[in-house]
Amino acid sequence: MDQQNLFDCSEEKAWCPGCGNHGLLEGIKQALQELGKEPHQVVVASGIGQAAKLPHYIKANGFNGLHGRAIPPAVGIKIANPDLTVIIHSGDGDSYGEGGNHFLHNVRRNMDITHFVHDNQIYGLTKGQASPTSRPGHVTGIQTEGVILQPFNPIATAISLGCGFVARTFMGDREHMVEIMKAAIKHRGYALVDIFQPCVVFNKINTFKWYKDHVYKLEEDYDPGDKVAAFQKSLEFDDGIPIGIIYKEDRPPFLDTIEYLSEEKPLVDRDLDPKNAEEFMDQFY
Amino acid sequence: MDFNLLIGGSAGQGIDTLGTLLEKVLQRSSYYLFTNKDYMSRIRGGHNFNQIRFGSKPIYSHKNALDAIVAFDETTVTEHLSRLKEGGKILLDESLKDEIDVSEDQVVYLPLKEGAKEVGNPKVFSVVFLGALIKALDLDLKIGKKILEKTFKEKLLEVNHKALIKGFEMDLNSWDLKKPENTDQRIMINSNEAIALGALAAGVTFYSAYPMTPSTSIMEFLAANQKKARIVVEQAEDEIAAINMAIGASYAGIRAMTGTSGGGFSLMAEALGLAGITETPLVVANVQRPGPATGFPTRTEQSDLSFILTASHGEISRMVTVMRTPEEAFYKTARAFNISEKYQTLVILMNDQYLADANQTIKPFDFSKIQIDRYIAGEEDLPKGDYQRYRFTEDGISPRIIPGKIPGKTVLADSDEHDENGNITESAEVRIKMMDKRMNKMKALAEEVEEPWFIGKENPEILLVGWGSTYGTLRETVEILQEEGHSIGALSFGDLYPLPTKVLKEKVQGAKKIINVEQNYTGQFAKLIRQETGIAFDHSILKYDGRQIALEELIESVKEVL
Numbered sequence: 001m002d003q004q005n006l007f008d009c010s011e012e013k014a015w016c017p018g019c020g021n022h023g024l025l026e027g028i029k030q031a032l033q034e035l036g037k038e039p040h041q042v043v044v045a046s047g048i049g050q051a052a053k054l055p056h057y058i059k060a061n062g063f064n065g066l067h068g069r070a071i072p073p074a075v076g077i078k079i080a081n082p083d084l085t086v087i088i089h090s091g092d093g094d095s096y097g098e099g100g101n102h103f104l105h106n107v108r109r110n111m112d113i114t115h116f117v118h119d120n121q122i123y124g125l126t127k128g129q130a131s132p133t134s135r136p137g138h139v140t141g142i143q144t145e146g147v148i149l150q151p152f153n154p155i156a157t158a159i160s161l162g163c164g165f166v167a168r169t170f171m172g173d174r175e176h177m178v179e180i181m182k183a184a185i186k187h188r189g190y191a192l193v194d195i196f197q198p199c200v201v202f203n204k205i206n207t208f209k210w211y212k213d214h215v216y217k218l219e220e221d222y223d224p225g226d227k228v229a230a231f232q233k234s235l236e237f238d239d240g241i242p243i244g245i246i247y248k249e250d251r252p253p254f255l256d257t258i259e260y261l262s263e264e265k266p267l268v269d270r271d272l273d274p275k276n277a278e279e280f281m282d283q284f285y
Numbered sequence: 286m287d288f289n290l291l292i293g294g295s296a297g298q299g300i301d302t303l304g305t306l307l308e309k310v311l312q313r314s315s316y317y318l319f320t321n322k323d324y325m326s327r328i329r330g331g332h333n334f335n336q337i338r339f340g341s342k343p344i345y346s347h348k349n350a351l352d353a354i355v356a357f358d359e360t361t362v363t364e365h366l367s368r369l370k371e372g373g374k375i376l377l378d379e380s381l382k383d384e385i386d387v388s389e390d391q392v393v394y395l396p397l398k399e400g401a402k403e404v405g406n407p408k409v410f411s412v413v414f415l416g417a418l419i420k421a422l423d424l425d426l427k428i429g430k431k432i433l434e435k436t437f438k439e440k441l442l443e444v445n446h447k448a449l450i451k452g453f454e455m456d457l458n459s460w461d462l463k464k465p466e467n468t469d470q471r472i473m474i475n476s477n478e479a480i481a482l483g484a485l486a487a488g489v490t491f492y493s494a495y496p497m498t499p500s501t502s503i504m505e506f507l508a509a510n511q512k513k514a515r516i517v518v519e520q521a522e523d524e525i526a527a528i529n530m531a532i533g534a535s536y537a538g539i540r541a542m543t544g545t546s547g548g549g550f551s552l553m554a555e556a557l558g559l560a561g562i563t564e565t566p567l568v569v570a571n572v573q574r575p576g577p578a579t580g581f582p583t584r585t586e587q588s589d590l591s592f593i594l595t596a597s598h599g600e601i602s603r604m605v606t607v608m609r610t611p612e613e614a615f616y617k618t619a620r621a622f623n624i625s626e627k628y629q630t631l632v633i634l635m636n637d638q639y640l641a642d643a644n645q646t647i648k649p650f651d652f653s654k655i656q657i658d659r660y661i662a663g664e665e666d667l668p669k670g671d672y673q674r675y676r677f678t679e680d681g682i683s684p685r686i687i688p689g690k691i692p693g694k695t696v697l698a699d700s701d702e703h704d705e706n707g708n709i710t711e712s713a714e715v716r717i718k719m720m721d722k723r724m725n726k727m728k729a730l731a732e733e734v735e736e737p738w739f740i741g742k743e744n745p746e747i748l749l750v751g752w753g754s755t756y757g758t759l760r761e762t763v764e765i766l767q768e769e770g771h772s773i774g775a776l777s778f779g780d781l782y783p784l785p786t787k788v789l790k791e792k793v794q795g796a797k798k799i800i801n802v803e804q805n806y807t808g809q810f811a812k813l814i815r816q817e818t819g820i821a822f823d824h825s826i827l828k829y830d831g832r833q834i835a836l837e838e839l840i841e842s843v844k845e846v847l
Binding site: 039048053059073077083102258272273285 | 470471472473474478482485486487488490491493510511512513514515516517519521522523525526527529530531532533534535536537538539540541555556559563619649650652653655656657659687688689690691692693694695696697698699700701707708709
């Protein structure tokens, strides 16, 4: 068992026994503890889905919002108070399906938040339908003839949009996952980490063993600063899936680019006084 | 004195330039103004017009009868000639002489194009026209020059100066207009700008929205001033993101706001419920335009009320209020933030295209009247142990803290039904207690709402009932019909939900006939009144053609049902 962790929470977990979410939860708690964070300094935002229940099982601030809308409240929280460490835990359906538009544009926005996508390639909460990352041919209760749609490639998409931190890991390799989580949280800017986790009930194809057999760690000499090489890596799947930091590029996060805020206190710490706004009436005289 | 002037042409011809400059000159000349805009959803071409009504006393609405038509093209003449009063004049360029068919004494042809050419830049046509209008309206050329100095720089200023004088020196008669006696300083502002200014006064530091006519000018004003105000204005990827960002920011402890029009508001519906169940304070503006779907993008209607009253699945508490004047827009926006934080609830501000684009000259706002009450709890207000975001308290309001500010205390907000800690629950008992806690806020809000404005003398036999932007027209209609000897009055509602019923019940009791006046098809406000009080209207005056009801139209409609 894990040692006492500051982020431990006694709330009973509503996940199935053997669900990949359990290991993922232990991993994020470990990562936050090892980074020296305290619960009140962290906000865990989520949408809806099995993964999105995570804010209830960790001692930290939490915002469990709407399906597909995990990112926008997280962005609002970070704008209000940049001193908070804002991380998102949501599933592949929530992040890439219902919330696809927010995913695309927040890579562009580059807010300093970390997005952990629990990717089990299936819909768990709604009992086993295809997700955007389900592979073609995957038969479900709805996709009775097998999935026809081409799978969404989050890694390639994020790289193409200029995401500054793109990584993939597997919850079955705790050490690897925790190291990636820590690097992602430390990255200044929007960081995407796609985390493979098995759904033991509804995905009989992409099982724990399947992931274990398919993933391989990026070579020691792999250069995550090479965008073209990273894009090539992002296309590998059926013959082995690379895990690790696939692409990394430092560019100023959203709030740093607003020059007039650089000398200011965070919005949440402002002293509000109606009189300060009076000068804005001058333009109407 | 009450002078009504129309400036018309196609998009891109410069009618807005002329309109804006002339409004400024009239404002500086101490006239009271009410202006409104009628424009098509296109960037070039079509037919657009601005109406400027001005006088020596406050003016609250537009009207149809015109004293002057300032025409940039032939269409403007043919479209609006029927509204020209006897003795009214059409001013236009001499090159249009062969294209229009009106009696000579109605028209003043001016060598405007020629004048612009002589000055050396055909683009200054509008300013040549401004010079001519300054002369025609017997205004001070010096004021015109000052306005140009504020608008243009260097070379452009020089050529516009020349253009102004060119127009002013044209051979034309001036109207004999009574000069305003009251020369108090006034601001000229529309209700969207007043909402934005009210938000700044209330301490808004974050505004997220997606551009949508006619709400965009709120965002534009805030963006134009964001650097100086040190705030963040963010154009979201869609309205769903806009409202969810604002909710996140409010959860994190700042005053945040979003605004949109009907279509965008529809997209926000689910998140309204999120604000409701997470008890996150939120102020949302909906500036109405005619729907459904894309509807009439640049026109006006009051048809979102029924939707706004119940938008979001499930049941949540909310306050809904509508703007009647720019003053109200300013003070009520500031009030909305206090109420939203006091009760941790949703406040929806309504406006419409008509008022959003109507400039009015009014007394400057008094910022000392604005109070910021945040109702945020400190550590000393909390019991020992883990913080409970949704703790059951005597008054039903759980102490709200700012995440990250108190070591050891964490804040969990949840869109699922939850227990006092914010954790997901399936308990029937907790569900009932949480629903009661959230819905009980409606009772407190009912104590906060303000009664409608009453127009007229005590106990009128005929009672008109309207809401929002029809206020000015109701007011003038009552005044005119009273003078004609009718026993008539009107109620104009600002706070709509919870519905204030005290004055309504009093006035209805004494009236023989009650008539609702609304800019929609189904009489949405009458439905609300009937739902809340059982009062049914005898007649309805409903307009849903996308154009605001004018004074003459309302008077005629009222007379038809008398």
